[in-house]
Each structure stands twice: as structure tokens, then as C-alpha cells.
Amino acid sequence: MKILICISNVPDTTTKIRFTTDNTAFDTAGIQWIINPWDELALTRALELKETTGGTIEKITVVAVGLKDAEPTLRKALAIGADDAVRIDAEPKDAFFVAEQLAQIAKDYDVILCGIEASDYNGSAVGGMLSEFLNIPSVSSVSKLNIENGDVKVNREIDGGSETLSTEVPFVAIVQKGIALEPRIPSMRGIMMARKKPLNVLPAVETEALTEFVSYELPPAKAACKIVDSENVKELIDLLHNEAKVI
Amino acid sequence: MDFEFTEEQLMIRQAARDYAERELIQDVLERDAKAEFPTRHIKNLTDLGFMGMIVDTKYDGGGLDSISYVLAIEEISKIDSSVSVILSVHNSLACYGIEKFGIEEQKEKYLKPLARGEKIGAFLLSEPEAGSDASMQRTLAEDKGDYYLINGVKNWISNANSASIYIVIAQTYPEKGHKGINAFIVEKDSPGISLGPHEDKMGMRSSDTHSVMFTDVKVPKENRIGEDGFGFKFAMKALGAGRIGIAAQAVGIASGALDRSIQYAKERKAFGTEIANHQAIAFKISDMAVKVENARNLCLKAAWLKDRGKPFSTASSMAKQYAADIAMEVTTEAVQIHGGYGYVKEYHVERLMREAKLTQIYEGTSEIQKIVISRSLLKN
Numbered sequence: 001m002k003i004l005i006c007i008s009n010v011p012d013t014t015t016k017i018r019f020t021t022d023n024t025a026f027d028t029a030g031i032q033w034i035i036n037p038w039d040e041l042a043l044t045r046a047l048e049l050k051e052t053t054g055g056t057i058e059k060i061t062v063v064a065v066g067l068k069d070a071e072p073t074l075r076k077a078l079a080i081g082a083d084d085a086v087r088i089d090a091e092p093k094d095a096f097f098v099a100e101q102l103a104q105i106a107k108d109y110d111v112i113l114c115g116i117e118a119s120d121y122n123g124s125a126v127g128g129m130l131s132e133f134l135n136i137p138s139v140s141s142v143s144k145l146n147i148e149n150g151d152v153k154v155n156r157e158i159d160g161g162s163e164t165l166s167t168e169v170p171f172v173a174i175v176q177k178g179i180a181l182e183p184r185i186p187s188m189r190g191i192m193m194a195r196k197k198p199l200n201v202l203p204a205v206e207t208e209a210l211t212e213f214v215s216y217e218l219p220p221a222k223a224a225c226k227i228v229d230s231e232n233v234k235e236l237i238d239l240l241h242n243e244a245k246v247i
Numbered sequence: 248m249d250f251e252f253t254e255e256q257l258m259i260r261q262a263a264r265d266y267a268e269r270e271l272i273q274d275v276l277e278r279d280a281k282a283e284f285p286t287r288h289i290k291n292l293t294d295l296g297f298m299g300m301i302v303d304t305k306y307d308g309g310g311l312d313s314i315s316y317v318l319a320i321e322e323i324s325k326i327d328s329s330v331s332v333i334l335s336v337h338n339s340l341a342c343y344g345i346e347k348f349g350i351e352e353q354k355e356k357y358l359k360p361l362a363r364g365e366k367i368g369a370f371l372l373s374e375p376e377a378g379s380d381a382s383m384q385r386t387l388a389e390d391k392g393d394y395y396l397i398n399g400v401k402n403w404i405s406n407a408n409s410a411s412i413y414i415v416i417a418q419t420y421p422e423k424g425h426k427g428i429n430a431f432i433v434e435k436d437s438p439g440i441s442l443g444p445h446e447d448k449m450g451m452r453s454s455d456t457h458s459v460m461f462t463d464v465k466v467p468k469e470n471r472i473g474e475d476g477f478g479f480k481f482a483m484k485a486l487g488a489g490r491i492g493i494a495a496q497a498v499g500i501a502s503g504a505l506d507r508s509i510q511y512a513k514e515r516k517a518f519g520t521e522i523a524n525h526q527a528i529a530f531k532i533s534d535m536a537v538k539v540e541n542a543r544n545l546c547l548k549a550a551w552l553k554d555r556g557k558p559f560s561t562a563s564s565m566a567k568q569y570a571a572d573i574a575m576e577v578t579t580e581a582v583q584i585h586g587g588y589g590y591v592k593e594y595h596v597e598r599l600m601r602e603a604k605l606t607q608i609y610e611g612t613s614e615i616q617k618i619v620i621s622r623s624l625l626k627n
Binding site: 041075076079110126185186188189191192194195 | 254255257259260262269294295296297300310311518555611
């Protein structure tokens with residue numbers, strides 16, 4: 001069985017987000033890039049399965065759609081334990097574009113793992129689109145993934161509980177928190193081995209993005225806090241009416 | 248000149264940071280209070296490859312450079328210097344000493360298990376009456392033909408209990424002074440070795456420090472490191488490398504205190520605004536940052552020289568003295584910025600201040616570093 005983990009190269013979650021002056025593009029200056037946290041958990045679970053299912057998993061591959069600057073993120077995944085990596089050489093434009101790119105390699109895998117969303121644009125669309133392109137099943141909001149004697153079982157969070165499903169392979173699992181407890185820290189040996197593992201670059205397939213970013217805006221800054229004396233209810237009501245205009 | 252780190256160095260720094268911020272932080276206060284050895288963490292750090300990280304891969308080490316080592320020690324020390332001193336003594340005194348000056352048989356037998364982290368190393372130089380004046384060794388190693396017989400007491404030994412491989416410095420020819428000193432690899436479970444009580448230290452309380460008594464301990468001849476009488480030179484050279492680790496530790500302590508001070512100053516309000524907006528606090532932060540950056544650069548320079556096979560002993564002394572002294576200053580200011588909160592354990596900076604103090608004392612006091620530095624400048 002071969003597992004593919006689709007990885008988004010995203011800004012560190014503590015990054016202060018800025019846009020270029022006309023608010024049409026994300027300002028990447030000084031950004032530290034990381035593996036999208038959900039994808040990193042998916043990789044962790046794949047490694048756990050490889051270690052505990054005695055030879056069932058023959059290979060774990062990580063793939064990202066991105067330019068050369070996405071390679072350190074892929075090498076981090078190799079350092080953590082993926083067997084090989086693929087970079088599809090294109091700037092990721094939108095979910096449709098990315099899913100089309102991923103489809104060219106995903107067709108060769110049995111279990112395809114996608115994070116439920118990427119922490120940059122939170123599109124939550126690539127996994128579903130990918131399964132449609134490949135005409136294979138997908139299961140969303142997967143919080144547990146088990147493989148026993150070649151049978152795949154997944155758990156999904158549903159309103160007020162969870163459900164267990166079995167599925168055919170190949171399939172796409174769109175995974176969320178819970179799939180693994182926490183991401184692994186790469187070992188020194190893993191870090192030094194990362195450059196020795198294959199990182200293949202594939203050309204992008206011809207396709208168009210279906211959406212285009214027009215502009216961004218940041219959420220309004222938090223307004224200053226005003227403290228009203230507890231004796232002064234009248235002033236409070238007045239402020240809520242006339243200044244905050246919420247009642 | 249290039250100030251960029253390699254991708255691998257950055258990944259190693261991040262790995263150390265992740266471990267410290269996820270794991271060490273959870274029980275650092277409790278281990279400090281109870282003076283409890285970080286057994287679980289040392290096992291995890293061994294699995295991650297931090298024990299023996301700079302030993303050559305042919306001796307089962309990680310084969311990493313000193314820059315990576317310095318970055319890892321700094322990150323761990325931001326959170327927990329008890330753990331980083333265990334790593335530092337193990338890596339840059341014990342492993343380095345055997346790798347650099349041991350013979351193949353010694354490396355095969357002792358360095359490999361150290362490099363794999365299966366065994367922990369310790370370095371036994373200080374004595375009750377030989378600290379800064381390390382040449383005044385009273386521990387005797389009598390030459391008995393095919394073995395040495397060691398008698399004496401070693402003091403302030405880091406990793407004394409957790410280690411199973413000791414590097415022991417002792418006097419074989421008292422009449423020759425420091426030229427009569429030898430260094431030996433001694434297995435801790437050799438008959439005649441006993442430990443004093445766990446020292447109740449001011450800081451780094453989670454590392455195990457004891458005195459070690461030697462009573463008629465037989466050490467095979469083949470366990471002597473280097474030529475007869477090489478021991479003092481060996482100790483000085485090993486300490487030269489060890490100082491890079493302690494300098495990195497001091498940088499980490501200072502930089503951890505600075506990070507916490509910045510965070511606190513941006514949150515805590517006084518006189519109607521965050522205290523970061525008061526120049527008295529802002530300028531403290533600025534002064535602290537300049538000192539941390541200076542110390543870090545000195546430390547990286549020493550590591551860089553070592554990686555290139557250039558003489559690094561003066562550079563490592565400069566890094567160690569400066570980093571230790573500023574760690575004391577910076578942590579003291581961090582407590583001041585935190586005010587009353589800085590004086591209680593929950594906010595960590597009082598612990599960092601206690602830890603900083605030791606970096607000015609062990610592996611050569613700041614005053615001894617000044618002797619090393621000034622002699623290197625004035626000797627010609």
C-alpha cells in the first residue's frame with residue numbers, strides 16, 4: 001500500500017500577516033514557512049501506520065505544488081520520515097488548479113491524505129476536488145485512520161458524536177485534528193538524511209485557475225476598552241445606544 | 248562572510264526549540280523544585296539524536312557541526328538549563344575529549360555507546376581544594392605496572408550519578424606538578440567508587456551534581472588518555488571545547504529571559520499604558536537585546552572556528568566569559584522588569600537568574616577566562 005500526503009507550504013501560524021500596498025497580494029517578506037499543521041498531522045499518522053502495520057505500507061510520499069522555495073518544507077517532511085517527495089513546479093493559484101496538479105501523481109497511490117484545510121487561505125476544497133478528478137471516494141473530517149489486514153477504517157466527527165466507516169482503496173481522506181496527537185520532531189539523523197532522499201520535480205500540467213484574488217483586508221483593529229462605573233448604568237445605556245450603536 | 252544558517256542548521260534549531268517548548272516547559276518548575284533528574288527527557292533527546300550529536304558518524308554520532316550544536320544548546324537553555332548542562336558535559340567534554348584525544352580501542356569501547364546516548368559521560372576535574380587552580384590535583388593515580396590505582400575525592404561533578412563513563416583527572420607524579428597529571432577513562436561501577444549526597448544547588452537543580460570518592464580504584468593502563476603526563480593539557484583542551492557549550496547555554500538563558508521580558512512588557516500595564524511604552528523599560532529591553540546578540544555572535548564565532556579546524560580556545564573563553572556575565576545582567580534585569588511577578592517561580596525569570604549564576608562559575612570562572620584571554624594576548 002502506498003500513501004501520499006498532500007502538503008501545503010504555509011506561513012508559520014504565529015506570522016503577522018501583511019499585504020502589499022494595494023492589498024492585492026500577500027507580503028511574503030520575512031515569512032517563515034512551515035508544513036500546514038493538518039498535513040503534518042496526516043504525515044505523523046502515516047508514519048505511525050507504517051511502523052505498526054508490519055510492511056503493509058511500502059512507501060510514504062509527500063507532494064506539494066509550489067516553486068523552489070517550497071523545497072525546505074518538503075525536506076522537513078523527509079526529515080520527519082517520509083520516503084520521498086515530489087514538488088510540482090507551479091505557483092499554487094487556487095484549489096482547482098492545485099487539485100488538478102495533484103491528480104497527476106495521486107492516481108498512483110492507495111491512500112491519499114489531505115489536511116482539512118490549509119492554515120493560510122482556509123479553502124477546504126482541494127481534497128474533495130482531487131477525489132472527483134480521480135473518480136475515487138473521499139471521506140471528510142477524518143479524525144482516525146486505521147489499516148488492519150489491508151482494510152481501511154476511518155472515524156468521522158459528526159454532530160454530537162462520531163461514526164466509523166470502511167472504504168475501498170484508493171480513496172482520499174480529508175483529515176482533521178485528532179488524526180495524530182501531535183506532529184513529530186525530526187531526529188538529527190532524519191535531518192541529515194533528508195537531502196539524501198529523492199525530491200523529484202514534476203512540470204505542472206496545463207490548467208487554469210477558476211478564481212482570482214481581487215483584494216484582501218485585515219480585520220478591524222480591536223477598539224479601545226471603555227470602562228463605565230458600575231453606578232452609572234445610564235451612561236452605559238447611552239453609550240451602547242449612541243456610540244456602539246448595538247442596542 | 249556569511250551570516251546565513253544552512254537549512255539543516257535551521258531545522259536542528261527548530262527541533263530543539265520544539266522539544267523545549269512542547270516538553271521541557273511542562274515539568275521544568277516541578278523538577279527545579281524537587282531537584283529531580285530529567286530521565287524521560289534525556290531518553291527522548293537521545294532518541295532525537297542530541298546526545299553525541301557532534302561525534303563523527305563513524306563512531307555512531309550525529310556528525311553535526313558545532314554551529315548546529317550551539318543552536319540546539321541555546322534553544323534548550325531558553326527553557327531548561329539543567330537539561331542543557333547534561334547535554335553539554337556529555338557532548339563537549341566527555342565525547343569530545345575521547346574523540347579528539349583517545350585511541351581507536353578507547354573510541355570503540357567507550358565513545359560509541361556515549362555517541363549513541365546509551366551511556367552518559369561525566370568529567371571529573373574539580374576537587375575540594377582544586378577549583379580554579381586545577382593543577383593542584385590531590386587525587387592520586389599511582390602507576391602499579393599494568394594498572395593505575397586511584398585514590399581521592401572529586402567535587403561538583405555534573406552527571407555524577409547518571410553517567411556511567413567518567414573521565415577522571417588525577418596526579419601520577421606529584422613532584423612534576425601539572426606535568427605529572429594524567430587523564431583516565433573510568434567505568435563508574437568499578438569497585439571503590441562511591442558518591443557523596445546530591446548537592447542542593449541554587450540553580451540547575453534538575454541536573455545531578457555530587458562529589459565522587461575513589462578508594463583504591465583499579466584502572467587498566469589502556470584507559471589512560473594520551474601520553475604519560477598529558478592529563479592537564481588534555482583537561483585544558485577539553486574545557487576549551489566545553490566552554491562553547493556553556494557559552495551557548497548562557498546565551499540561551501539570557502535570550503530566554505529577554506523573550507519573556509518582551510512578552511511581559513507588552514502585556515503589563517502601568518500608568519495607563521503597557522510598560523513597554525515607558526522608556527525606562529524599553530531601554531532596558533534594548534540593552535538586553537544588544538548584549539544577547541553580542542554574546543550569540545561570540546559563541547557562533549568560536550563554534551565556526553572549531554568547525555574549520557582553527558584554534559578556538561581564546562574565542563571560546565571570550566564567548567564563555569562574556570555570555571555568562573551578560574546572562575547574569577540580563578536575567579537580573581528581566582526580574583526587575585517583571586517586578587514582583589519576577590520574584591515568584593511561576594514567571595520563570597527568577598529561575599533563569601539562578602541558572603545564569605552557575606555559568607559564571609563552572610567550566611572556568613569568568614575570572615579564569617580573563618586569565619586565559621589575557622595570557623593569549625600577552626604571551627608574545
